[in-house]
Amino acid sequence: MKRRLAILAAALTVALAGCSGTAGRPAQDVPRASGGGSAALFPVTVDDAFGTTTVPSAPRRVVTWGRGATDAAIALGVLPVAIPYQPGGAQGVLPWVRDAVEGMGAALPTVLPDTGTSVPYDAIRAARPDLILAPYSGLTEEQDTRLSAIAPVVAYPDQPWSTPWRDIVTITGRALGRPGKAREVLVGIDQEITRAREAHPEFAGLTLAAVQDTGTGLSVYPASAPRMQIMLDLGFRSAPSVQALGTDETASHTTLSHERLAELTSDVLVLYASDAAEAAAFLAAPSSQVMPQVTHGAVAELVGSDVVASVSPPTALSLTWGLDRTVHALAQAAAAAG
Template sequence: MNRRTFAATALVAAAALLAGCGSSDDGPAEQPTGGQGDWAPVEIEHAFGSTTIEAEPTRVVTLGWGSTEAALALGVVPVGIETQTYAVDDAGRLPWVSEKLAEMDAETTMVPATVEEPAYEDIDALEPDLILAPYSGITADQYDLLSEIAPTVAYPEAAWTTPWRDVIDIVGRSLGMAEEATALVEDLDGQLAAAEDAHPELQGLTVAAVWDVGGTFYVYKPADARVDFLLDLGLESAPAVTELDTGGETFVYGLSYEQTDRLEADILVNYASTDEEAQTFLEQSYAQAIPAVQDGAVANVTGDPLVAAMSPPTALSLTWGLQDYVDLLSAAAQNAS
């Protein structure tokens, strides 16, 4: 199941090093990425086995979600970035990615978005020596094909579920920048801790994260990285989220409209592309049956960029939308019963 189906339509700055893979009008230029001197082979274990990176990567392609931001936050500009399809600019880049590239005065090649299969020919044309996909939906067969192009790092367990900290860690180790990645995570954790300390009203409240779109009422499970991020802020996943799940999906499920009254949580986080979409949802009888809606304890996360920034957060988007997100949660908490 593709994460973007559920994150987008159903979907930090740390002290960055300036060394990276730059580019020119003739295409991305080959430059050392990590600048770590002598390279020792790195082995990364993942869902499809393990990948050994024998030499320092100089031409990196990033696929899926979050690996682009992790690389950029570490000062590495990929030669190829997979185009996103939600909350993006005309170039297919998310706003925080475009802002970071502008800050670094760097350019890159956009790889067509994965539909059924990754864009193998476009990726191969970039002559990468490393493909990063630690938060993606690539299958075992796709991994094998990508690995014929270059060493490929997949997700550690299940598709579209890797926590943002692990994405940064995996990208950092793959680039020979493990220490820098640890420092980046510590910096972001510090900003999260500060936000949590500033909002004690969130501590211990239960939360359910949902999106009503396309005739299906989606409920995100604790395994989903966006829910994990809510827990980082001191909230707790509502027991009902797990209890109402009768399917086998890893990170999200569709809840029958007849059962929404059983979705008990102190706070409901409702994702929507527009304010009008959020209001339309709240006016439905099945929404009115949800206890948190009755209490007015709803955090409507609206606007595609903010939804994308938190769904789930990345090394660059976490701080990009953090304050707005926490403010919405805090307002909802004031009405929690």
């Protein structure tokens, strides 16, 4: 059903474009990466959790939904015509996306309404997409079906909100007919991570726990959590105390009460906080003084809604955008743990 709806939607989009006298012309001049999006690669098919999607020809009007797809498309040289509102960014546009679009010499895409988990169907339809990318999202089957009546939809391959960031790049590259460019992007990012890891051999083998204070307890992130992956790539290893909490590796986090903070031992503690006041309150709290990481100053503070967003999860653009400040904070914490 999904495949049939997507093909019909694509045909309808072409027909409408022809009636309007703007067939084949995107809403704005979109910079294109050399050697990408070859017409010879189409049609392409992409399997996802809801079936198989066929993209009949090189997309010219891409709409993104969820997280990461906007960044992956831009990294591959394709500027979407509409993108989801993202908390933590000015007017719903995260800083690394804004920087990348400016670097392309283009205007910002239309930002879809901030509707939370609801899908703004009318706004997406108004963007006249020929492809909707949502490989890291919470789409339900009903939402996917309704969107497929507008344009072909590429959703997540397995579970909602769980696609690894590297897979987002690969899936996006396939859907856009740019698999080679996707590989180039991943190689470039891996080279940046390798550079940082080699510059800080002291990270190797140090145990790390990553947390965010919710006010009623700590969210503790397992090794499988997206925001932990960059830490592990840099040479750290997840602290055994995290596993000892009984953390479900398939869950995004587990909750630890303030009364049990002494159980969370590690060489380094990564503290995510939306602002400096939140971080300071946690570090000064009497309940936190039982943690050697806090009393020794071995805490890497990653503060700011944009900084937290850059690793929750990391993306093709945000990972390198926030890498230097993350590494700097980790280096200071590692030195204190010395």
